[in-house]
Amino acid sequence: MSEYRIIAEVVFYLLIVLTVAGAVLAVTARILIHAVVGLAVTFLGVAGFYVYLGSPFLSMMQILIYAGAITIVLVFGTMIGYTPRQIVETKIRDKNLRLALPACLVSGVVLCSAVVTAGLGTMRQSGDTGIADIGKRLLYEFSLAFELISLLLLIAMVGAMVIVGGQEERDAE
Amino acid sequence: MLSNGLQVYLILAALLLAAGVYGLVQKRSFIGMLISIELILNGAGLNCMAFNRFCSPDPAIGQVLTLFIMGIAAAEAAIGVGFILAVYKRFRTIDPTRIFILKQ
Incomplete structure (x- = not known):
C-alpha cells in the first residue's frame, strides 16, 4: 500500500467523524444557528x-447547492423568523423525546443490521x-426528467413567492 | 481498506437517516424540522451514489439521479422557508406549538 492510499484512508476516517459529528450537532444543538452549522459540516x-x-x-454540486445555497436559505429563515431570545430552543419536552428516541433507534438499528447481515462482499467498482457523459445523458436519455425538474423548480419558486407575498394584500383588505 | 466497501457508505447513510428522523420528531421549530429533512435527503443521495459505484453497470445513471435529488431538495428548502415566512407574517411566531388555529 503506497503512502497515497494511506493518506486517503486517514482522510476517509476523518470524513466519517466529521459527517457523523455534524449530523449529531444538527439535531441536538439548542441554538438553531449551531444546528445549521452542523448541517453545513455534514454537507x-x-x-x-x-x-x-x-x-x-x-461533489462540487453538493458544495454549491447544499453547502452553499440551502445553508444560506436556512440561515436566512432562522434570522428572519426568530428574535434573538427565541433562537435558543426551549426545553425539549419529554413526550417528544419519548417518541423521537425509539423512532431513531428503530430506523437506524434495522437498516444497519440489514446492511451488516446482507453479506455484501468486496465488489468491483465502476x-x-x-x-x-453526464451532460449528454441529461439532454438525451433523461431529457424529460430534466425538463420536468426545471418545471418543478419554477413552480416551487413562483409558489414560494405567492405564499409569502400574497399575505400582505389580504391583510390590508 | 474501508473506503472500498459498500457497507461503510450504506451504514453512514442509515446513520444520517436515523439522525434526521430523530430531529424531525424531537425538534420544536420549523427550521429544525427542515434541517432534519435535509439530513434525510443527504442520506438518500449518499445511498444512491454508493449503489451506483458498486452495483450499477452504468456509472452515469446514479449521478443523474443524485442530481435530481439535489434539485428536489433545493425546491423543498425554498418552499419550506417560504412557508416559515408566511407563518411568521400571519402569527408573529414560528413556534409550532403556539400555532393551533385549526384546534379552535
Whole structure:
C-alpha cells in the first residue's frame, strides 16, 4: 500500500467523524444557528464521500447547492423568523423525546443490521464518469426528467413567492 | 481498506437517516424540522451514489439521479422557508406549538 492510499484512508476516517459529528450537532444543538452549522459540516463531509465514490462533479454540486445555497436559505429563515431570545430552543419536552428516541433507534438499528447481515462482499467498482457523459445523458436519455425538474423548480419558486407575498394584500383588505 | 466497501457508505447513510428522523420528531421549530429533512435527503443521495459505484453497470445513471435529488431538495428548502415566512407574517411566531388555529 503506497503512502497515497494511506493518506486517503486517514482522510476517509476523518470524513466519517466529521459527517457523523455534524449530523449529531444538527439535531441536538439548542441554538438553531449551531444546528445549521452542523448541517453545513455534514454537507461538506458528504461532498468528500462523493469524491471517494468517483464523482468530483457531484461533489462540487453538493458544495454549491447544499453547502452553499440551502445553508444560506436556512440561515436566512432562522434570522428572519426568530428574535434573538427565541433562537435558543426551549426545553425539549419529554413526550417528544419519548417518541423521537425509539423512532431513531428503530430506523437506524434495522437498516444497519440489514446492511451488516446482507453479506455484501468486496465488489468491483465502476470507473469514473466524465462530466461530458453526464451532460449528454441529461439532454438525451433523461431529457424529460430534466425538463420536468426545471418545471418543478419554477413552480416551487413562483409558489414560494405567492405564499409569502400574497399575505400582505389580504391583510390590508 | 474501508473506503472500498459498500457497507461503510450504506451504514453512514442509515446513520444520517436515523439522525434526521430523530430531529424531525424531537425538534420544536420549523427550521429544525427542515434541517432534519435535509439530513434525510443527504442520506438518500449518499445511498444512491454508493449503489451506483458498486452495483450499477452504468456509472452515469446514479449521478443523474443524485442530481435530481439535489434539485428536489433545493425546491423543498425554498418552499419550506417560504412557508416559515408566511407563518411568521400571519402569527408573529414560528413556534409550532403556539400555532393551533385549526384546534379552535
